[in-house]
Amino acid sequence: MNQQGFKMKEKILIVEDEKDTREGLCELLEAEGYDCLGTGDGNVALGELKKGKLNLIITDLKMPGMDGIELLHHIRRINSTLPIIIITAYPSLESTIQALKEGAYDYITKPFNIEEIRLTVKRCLERESLIAAKEQLLGDLQMANEELKKVNEELIEEKNLKISALYETSKTIEAIFELNLLLELIVKMITRIMKVKICSLMLIDEKQGDLIIRAAQGLQDNVIKETRIKIGEGISGWVAQTGEPLLIEDIEQNLRFKKKSEERYITKSILSVPMKIKGKTTGVINVNNKISGEVFNEDDQNMLLALSTQISVVIENAYLYNKLDQAHEELKKTQEELVRSEKLATAGELAAAVAHEIRNPLSIIGMSIQHLQDKLTSEDPYRELTNVVMNNVQRLDKISKRLIEFARPHPLHLSSYDINKILTQTLNLMKRKCISQKVKIIKNYQHNLPLVSIDEEHMEEVFLNIINNALYAMQGGGVLKVRTWLEPEENEVKIALADTGPGILAENLDKIFNPFFTTRADGTGLGLSIVQRIINEHGGSISVQSQSGTTFTISLPLASR
Incomplete structure (x- = not known):
């Protein structure tokens, strides 16, 4: 904003x-409301970056002089966060990975x-806006x-020695942000400073509008759990409604409020003050039974009003x-999902191109090796070499098929199954x-489970992938546990497949569903990525x-009746 x-x-x-x-790109993006500059020289581009504010750079990969990767490297030395989109007529998996690694x-x-x-431009700039909004929120x-x-420091200057001691105590709780723990510490602090036997801190339940006890000292657990006071009723309700403190010297002589429990009120004096934020009452602090x-x-x-002011701010x-x-x-989860989906889309496009390019040469190599093997005797020393080549051709063919499956998934054909x-x-x-x-x-x-709406072939592929991984992890033997059960509250069927293998390293747990991530020498890194996509497509x-072994847990929604 200006x-x-x-x-x-x-x-x-x-x-x-x-x-x-x-010029075509500039014309297209200017029509979308963006301000565009264009150059064919990487050095000129770096000069523009140093001169002024840029929100996005779109660069070609192959250029005379400084190419896109080199330019990307120089940009990152000047600006580590500026978004960059690579464009090219010569896509390759290697250049894609290099570009993504460079940022x-x-x-x-x-x-x-x-x-x-x-x-792509819209998503990129929207992502940068989300990040900027988050930084703005943190700054605010x-x-x-x-x-x-600053307000608290000004209050310290105005208060007496007892208030100063109170502030020193309150600084301890300012560093605590876990609400339940914070409220318990506040009540203990009030009890100590006010020298009372009973203290309760009540907050307004935003959903129902009643006062409930969130923390207390000197009250029985059932009283804390069951007490719910309507605004305007009783001492606490009156204080919450009016926003004014209430000091009662003798409850028995007060015509508005009467003593309810001889056991709870040892003394006849009661003190209740409101807690406020920006003039709005958010709760009430009650104390009674002074130790003296x-x-x-x-x-x-x-004193209690001064306490309530600081406590309201802390809460x-x-x-x-x-x-x-x-x-x-x-926001972090949304960003991770966005980045993941964009990487999946990019990887899918490249996968299809790579698979298409290598399958025809593979076919020719395979047929040539088979023809050569037909001419070799079983004792021929070259026989072993041709077997090695043939095995690797078959492995490459398998990888290309997985790439095609990853890039062009088959549509689901859903039916109700047990x-x-x-x-x-x-x-x-x-x-x-x-x-x-x-x-x-x-x-x-679990017997008599409700039916789930699934594609049988796809779901078998999911289970085969997970079981194969489990068997790979238990090559020396082990136990594979398969469990199913119904989660009625979530309207889902759960499936857990657990092995007794060595487990997955903690640093790899958040990567195992990423495409092309694998720790296996013969793996493609696509199996679990395809598994997750199939499960997501099923909703x-x-x-x-x-830890000791690995457990995959799958949740599937019940079939519609």
Whole structure:
């Protein structure tokens, strides 16, 4: 925003040596409301970056002089966070991985799809806006905390020695943001400073509008759990409604409020004050039964009011912190999902191209090796070499098929199935391999499970992938436990597959569903990525826990009736 409140145009630099392409991109993006600059020289681009504010750079990969990767490296030395999109007519898996490692946001191939350009630029700039908003929110919170700290420091100068001691105590709780713990410490602090036997801190339940006890000292547990006071009723309700403190010297002589419990009220004096934030009452602090047996006085009321002012700020800070922490976690999760989905899309496009390019040469190599083997005797020393080549050709063919499957998944054909039967079918397919590896299968099925709506072939592929991984982890034998059960509250069927292998390293747990991530020498890194995609397409979820052994837990929604 500028000083008049108008949103400034986002500035994009196009680095492309082909003039027509560069001008075409500029014209397209300017029509979308962006401010565009264009150049075909990497050094000129670096000069523009140093001169002024840029929101995004789109650069070609292959250029005379400084290419896109080299330019990307120089940009990152000047600006480590500026988003960059790579464009190229010569896509390769190696250049894609290199570009992403250097910090590129996305990778687009020529010829361009106009809608793809629009959406990629929009998603990229929206992501940067979310990050900027988060930083702004953190800055605002820090500024608010600084202002509150300044207010507290000013209050210290005005208060007497007892208030100063109170502030020193309150500083301890300011560093605590776990609300329940904070409230318990506050009540203990009030009890000690006010020298009372009973103290309760009540907050207004936002959903129902009643006062409930959130923390207390000197009250029985059932009283704390069961007490719920309507606004306007009783001592606490009156204080919450009026926003005024209430000091009662003798409850028995008070015509408005009468003593309710001889056991709770040893003395006849009661003190109740409101807690406020920005003039709005958020709760009430009640104290009674002074240890000295004396009645509360005006000094006590002023002290508790001073306490309530600081406590209200501390509690509000805890609320804000918890909300910010929750918002940060949600933003982080959204960003991770966004980055993952974009990487999956890019990887899928490249996978299809790579698979297409290598399958024809592989076919020719395979046929040539087979023809050569037909001419060799079984004792020929070259026979072993041709077998090695043939095995690797078959492995490459398998990888290319996985790439195609990853890039172009088959549509789901959903029907209602008993998940126990699908699991049993899959386990029967793997039975011989389990026996040969001395792996014992333990089935713990919940009977009469509701049906789930699934694609049978796809779901078998999910279970085969997970079971194969389990068997790979238990090559010296072990136990494979398969369990199913119903979660009626979530309207889901759960499936857990647990092995007794060595487990997955903690640092790898959050990577195992990423495409092309593998710790196996013969792995493609696509199996679990495909598994997660299939489960997501079914509207379900998959999670993994790994300590002594690994457990995959799948959740599938029940079929519609």
